[in-house]
Amino acid sequence: MTGYPGRVAFPPRRRRLGFRIAASLRHALGLPMLLLVAWGLVATRATSQFFPDPLAISQAFVDTWVGPAFVEDVLPSLYRLGLGVAASIVLGVAAGTVIGLAHWLRELLEPLLEFLRAIPPPVLIPVAMLLLGITDTMKVVVVVSGAVWPILLNTIEGVRATDSVMTETATSFRVTWWERLRFLVLPAASPRIMAGVRQALSVALILMVISEMFASSSGLGYRIAYFQRNYLIAEMWSGILLLGLVGVLLAVAFGLVERRVLRWYHGIREVNRA
Amino acid sequence: MRVPPARRRRALRKASLGVAGLAGFLTVWQLIPTLGLVNPQYLPYVTDVLARLAEQLVDLAFWRRLGSTMTSWAIGLTVATTAAVVLGTIVGLVPLLRRATHTTVEFLRPIPSVALIPLAVLMFGIQQRAALVIIVYASFWQVFVQVIYGVADVDVVARDTARSFGLPRRRQLSHLVLPTALPYLMTGLRLAAAVALILAITAEMVIGNPGLGRMIELSRSAGDATGLYALVVVTGLLGLVVNLVFRFIERRVLSWHQSVRGEEVW
Numbered sequence: 001m002t003g004y005p006g007r008v009a010f011p012p013r014r015r016r017l018g019f020r021i022a023a024s025l026r027h028a029l030g031l032p033m034l035l036l037v038a039w040g041l042v043a044t045r046a047t048s049q050f051f052p053d054p055l056a057i058s059q060a061f062v063d064t065w066v067g068p069a070f071v072e073d074v075l076p077s078l079y080r081l082g083l084g085v086a087a088s089i090v091l092g093v094a095a096g097t098v099i100g101l102a103h104w105l106r107e108l109l110e111p112l113l114e115f116l117r118a119i120p121p122p123v124l125i126p127v128a129m130l131l132l133g134i135t136d137t138m139k140v141v142v143v144v145s146g147a148v149w150p151i152l153l154n155t156i157e158g159v160r161a162t163d164s165v166m167t168e169t170a171t172s173f174r175v176t177w178w179e180r181l182r183f184l185v186l187p188a189a190s191p192r193i194m195a196g197v198r199q200a201l202s203v204a205l206i207l208m209v210i211s212e213m214f215a216s217s218s219g220l221g222y223r224i225a226y227f228q229r230n231y232l233i234a235e236m237w238s239g240i241l242l243l244g245l246v247g248v249l250l251a252v253a254f255g256l257v258e259r260r261v262l263r264w265y266h267g268i269r270e271v272n273r274a
Numbered sequence: 275m276r277v278p279p280a281r282r283r284r285a286l287r288k289a290s291l292g293v294a295g296l297a298g299f300l301t302v303w304q305l306i307p308t309l310g311l312v313n314p315q316y317l318p319y320v321t322d323v324l325a326r327l328a329e330q331l332v333d334l335a336f337w338r339r340l341g342s343t344m345t346s347w348a349i350g351l352t353v354a355t356t357a358a359v360v361l362g363t364i365v366g367l368v369p370l371l372r373r374a375t376h377t378t379v380e381f382l383r384p385i386p387s388v389a390l391i392p393l394a395v396l397m398f399g400i401q402q403r404a405a406l407v408i409i410v411y412a413s414f415w416q417v418f419v420q421v422i423y424g425v426a427d428v429d430v431v432a433r434d435t436a437r438s439f440g441l442p443r444r445r446q447l448s449h450l451v452l453p454t455a456l457p458y459l460m461t462g463l464r465l466a467a468a469v470a471l472i473l474a475i476t477a478e479m480v481i482g483n484p485g486l487g488r489m490i491e492l493s494r495s496a497g498d499a500t501g502l503y504a505l506v507v508v509t510g511l512l513g514l515v516v517n518l519v520f521r522f523i524e525r526r527v528l529s530w531h532q533s534v535r536g537e538e539v540w
Contacts, residue, residue: 109295111292115296116510130494209388214479224392225392240393243385
């Protein structure tokens with residue numbers, strides 16, 4: 001027990017389960033509901049045509065995205081996004097492990113990587129268009145060129161920070177190179193790698209949208225820009241909403257994966273904290 | 275304090291290896307069009323690009339465009355940081371607000387800021403204000419989330435001690451909350467500075483308000499590959515400078531903090 005002297009500890013008051021669920025629901029949904037209602041009120045009162053009311057947006061959402069548009073615009077976008085993220089993870093972890101393990105290589109590449117990482121990724125869209133033309137490959141390359149950096153740099157850091165006692169133990173026991181990679185280096189680096197992947201996901205989503213706004217005839221980014229140019233305001237808002245949903249779903253899915261992959265790590269942290 | 279020779283030698287080795295890495299990169303870049311692997315029209319010679327870069331540096335128009343990009347960056351970053359610090363402190367200090375805003379924040383934060391570009395264009399037209407909306411939106415969350423975490427991270431014992439000694443509210447803020455939240459705030463600020471720069475340039479590319487981003491888009495549509503690559507190098511250098519400056523500020527402001535002091539011992 002780590003109670004403070006002088007503070008009397010009461011057992012937590014037991015409320016009924018239903019009451020507690022209601023309270024947490026109220027916290028989770030209260031403010032969004034309030035904001036929605038406020039938006040609706042403002043939208044119906046105001047004369048600005050740029051803020052349609054939530055009902056119009058949700059109607060437009062159903063009309064626009066449920067149906068063939070889902071197959072034509074949403075799925076290709078998600079496919080390119082997924083391909084880009086997967087390529088970034090493979091590339092970033094592989095290169096990061098090699099660079100992290102070799103001291104001289106790290107020193108050789110550090111300033112270069114610092115510079116390449118500092119280039120704002122959207123700037124590479126025109127470059128990729130020059131080199132690859134307006135193709136799907138170009139969009140995937142753009143996604144990779146932005147999303148690979150957080151993964152690469154975090155992997156390097158994670159590999160470098162492997163516990164030296166464990167490394168020496170592995171050497172003493174003559175653990176083979178492959179086994180060492182599989183059971184020591186990659187697990188030790190995995191918390192950092194996952195942190196990198198989390199950053200990479202949001203970068204990748206942004207790059208997917210921009211590359212489609214620039215050079216595409218399909219995809220979410222293209223659709224939203226198209227709606228804006230044609231003054232289809234409610235449809236444009238529904239596109240923004242859809243992008244938000246994609247972002248939230250990605251974050252949730254990643255959270256689940258992370259908890260699964262890093263279960264041992266969070267377990268250790270909890271034991272240490274207790 | 276004298277630097278021990280072994281350490282100096284290691285630093286020298288590191289610097290020369292780093293320079294070798296950069297030189298190697300430039301050589302490879304030069305060789306690719308020279309050997310005809312890629313048409314020089316699409317990947318110009320590095321010597322041409324560097325020459326163009328030098329030309330730009332003495333061109334007043336270039337500096338004016340750089341100035342307008344950095345102005346949007348500075349205004350956006352300042353507005354976002356101020357709003358995020360004020361709101362983050364309030365939300366972070368009041369548990370009820372923290373619980374109530376959680377879902378809203380978690381929904382709004384992952385919305386890619388570029389999704390708002392069409393909306394910003396509709397509202398403000400092709401102007402700096404449209405770019406500012408995007409910059410502020412993107413960099414706000416970086417700082418806001420960090421400030422909330424930082425403010426909520428105050429040590430329980432320290433807080434109870436301050437309360438027992440009857441420390442007034444204002445001094446609790448300045449002596450307890452501020453030192454705890456400062457490292458978080460600096461991290462958020464560093465991230466926000468980089469994000470704001472990225473979006474300042476992106477917004478100019480997509481929206482077309484004057485600045486480096488529009489220049490990049492113009493050189494692309496004009497087929498001026500050399501100019502395009504020179505500008506990409508410029509944006510990289512700009513990002514590097516912003517990064518280094520904010521890292522320096524962070525170390526300066528947090529010189530008393532364990533994370534920075536710990537580094538200097540090594």
